Amino acid sequence: MGYELHYWPMIQGRGEFVRLALEQAGADYVDVARQPHDAGGGIDAMMARMGDEPGSSGNFRPPFAPPFLVDGDLVIGQTANILLYLGPRLGLVGTSEADRIWTHQIQLTIADVVLEAHDTHHPIAVMDYYEEQRPEAAKRARDFRENRIPKYLGWFERVLARNPAGPGRLVGDAVSYADLSLFQLVDGLRYAFPKASDRGLADMPRVTALVQTMGRLPRIAAYLASDRRIAFNEQGIFRRYPELDG
Amino acid sequence: MGYELHYWPMIQGRGEFVRLALEQAGADYVDVARQPHDAGGGIDAMMARMGDEPGSSGNFRPPFAPPFLVDGDLVIGQTANILLYLGPRLGLVGTSEADRIWTHQIQLTIADVVLEAHDTHHPIAVMDYYEEQRPEAAKRARDFRENRIPKYLGWFERVLARNPAGPGRLVGDAVSYADLSLFQLVDGLRYAFPKASDRGLADMPRVTALVQTMGRLPRIAAYLASDRRIAFNEQGIFRRYPELDG
Numbered sequence: 001m002g003y004e005l006h007y008w009p010m011i012q013g014r015g016e017f018v019r020l021a022l023e024q025a026g027a028d029y030v031d032v033a034r035q036p037h038d039a040g041g042g043i044d045a046m047m048a049r050m051g052d053e054p055g056s057s058g059n060f061r062p063p064f065a066p067p068f069l070v071d072g073d074l075v076i077g078q079t080a081n082i083l084l085y086l087g088p089r090l091g092l093v094g095t096s097e098a099d100r101i102w103t104h105q106i107q108l109t110i111a112d113v114v115l116e117a118h119d120t121h122h123p124i125a126v127m128d129y130y131e132e133q134r135p136e137a138a139k140r141a142r143d144f145r146e147n148r149i150p151k152y153l154g155w156f157e158r159v160l161a162r163n164p165a166g167p168g169r170l171v172g173d174a175v176s177y178a179d180l181s182l183f184q185l186v187d188g189l190r191y192a193f194p195k196a197s198d199r200g201l202a203d204m205p206r207v208t209a210l211v212q213t214m215g216r217l218p219r220i221a222a223y224l225a226s227d228r229r230i231a232f233n234e235q236g237i238f239r240r241y242p243e244l245d246g
Numbered sequence: 247m248g249y250e251l252h253y254w255p256m257i258q259g260r261g262e263f264v265r266l267a268l269e270q271a272g273a274d275y276v277d278v279a280r281q282p283h284d285a286g287g288g289i290d291a292m293m294a295r296m297g298d299e300p301g302s303s304g305n306f307r308p309p310f311a312p313p314f315l316v317d318g319d320l321v322i323g324q325t326a327n328i329l330l331y332l333g334p335r336l337g338l339v340g341t342s343e344a345d346r347i348w349t350h351q352i353q354l355t356i357a358d359v360v361l362e363a364h365d366t367h368h369p370i371a372v373m374d375y376y377e378e379q380r381p382e383a384a385k386r387a388r389d390f391r392e393n394r395i396p397k398y399l400g401w402f403e404r405v406l407a408r409n410p411a412g413p414g415r416l417v418g419d420a421v422s423y424a425d426l427s428l429f430q431l432v433d434g435l436r437y438a439f440p441k442a443s444d445r446g447l448a449d450m451p452r453v454t455a456l457v458q459t460m461g462r463l464p465r466i467a468a469y470l471a472s473d474r475r476i477a478f479n480e481q482g483i484f485r486r487y488p489e490l491d492g
Contacts, residue, residue: 125389143371
């Protein structure tokens with residue numbers, strides 16, 4: 001019985017961080033909401049499984065929001081938490097507690113950047129349209145480009161530079177889910193903010209190299225070339241609105 | 247040798263979630279930046295220990311930001327990650343992996359609300375003053391009051407209602423760090439948004455009861471009455487700006 005991943009079927013979003021880990025490990029999984037309705041898939045199936053509708057008698061530990069992972073009786077929400085759970089099972093984290101807690105710490109910092117990237121187009125209200133908060137988005141995006149991207153990328157660069165096992169990985173010398181997530185973060189930033197990202201990455205050789213290496217891992221490259229990889233688009237977290245780049 | 251907690255000495259902020267866990271456990275810890283300079287304390291000591299200054303040769307696993315915990319050779323950042331690490335050591339989380347991953351999931355959702363509460367007064371740029379982003383703050387705070395507070399409180403209420411061990415705790419029947427963090431979250435919301443919080447809590451009897459219970463735990467009550475508890479203020483995450491409540 002494989003893993004069930006439940007996430008919005010039309011975007012990479014936060015689910016993509018989980019997909020990349022599952023793909024790199026060659027894990028047996030089903031992306032439930034992307035399956036046909038008559039095969040038990042679709043958004044309805046996801047929402048039912050989330051068990052969070054009024055009157056639902058389902059799962060007694062309901063996630064707050066997708067993505068969530070189902071593994072047998074366990075229903076696990078929060079992206080970084082899913083990766084914390086999957087890491088040891090997929091061989092994508094070190095075996096010591098020190099390595100695991102550090103890998104998770106990096107993942108949580110990646111999650112912080114992801115949310116800030118989201119908030120560049122939704123600085124006021126997550127349920128409203130971007131078009132309803134464009135002036136505020138322009139201001140927030142400017143701060144993100146000028147201050148936050150350099151600050152975060154600089155931290156990842158330092159983490160790589162200080163890794164005693166060498167700058168090729170974030171933690172130790174093996175691929176961790178944090179390496180894959182940093183790939184996804186930078187890939188998203190490059191999509192949404194091509195100019196600001198190029199500028200920010202110009203003096204970050206270790207981050208640039210890591211991202212290139214991750215994208216060329218055979219399983220990741222095959223995944224990225226497959227139709228399982230949803231294209232970036234303007235419903236996701238990383239959106240290309242040229243007026244927000246610069 | 248006790249734990250070292252490193253956090254900004256003038257605010258509760260994110261450090262408070264760690265402080266409450268340490269206090270409830272009666273743990274041996276030092277709040278480093280609040281100690282006198284001549285005793286090795288102060289913000290300078292914290293920044294040096296963070297090892298994140300240019301040219302620093304210190305800690306090779308530098309946290310992105312305070313709070314961070316030092317336990318022997320380990321330096322651990324990210325609030326939820328610190329609690330993940332401390333939980334088993336302080337007896338503030340269940341012993342099963344299922345309980346631990348669920349407790350952490352709740353903690354990460356609390357962290358999401360905390361960040362949203364922060365962004366009500368800093369919707370545009372974290373390093374700028376509130377006074378520079380007041381119109382945007384008014385808009386974001388309105389959405390937070392009207393949509394986000396009810397949605398999050400409703401989720402915590404459901405989590406309590408569905409706990410098979412009863413609605414007195416978030417996970418199982420013992421106090422977890424998530425229970426203490428929910429206390430802190432609600433206490434902060436009540437400080438920053440007294441009107442909106444009262445409205446939101448009116449039909450959340452389980453959340454209301456849990457928060458009251460946590461505040462009356464003997465060690466927590468003693469801590470809250472001590473000078474170790476910093477008062478809420480307008481430099482922290484939860485700020486009382488009457489124009490943002492309503």
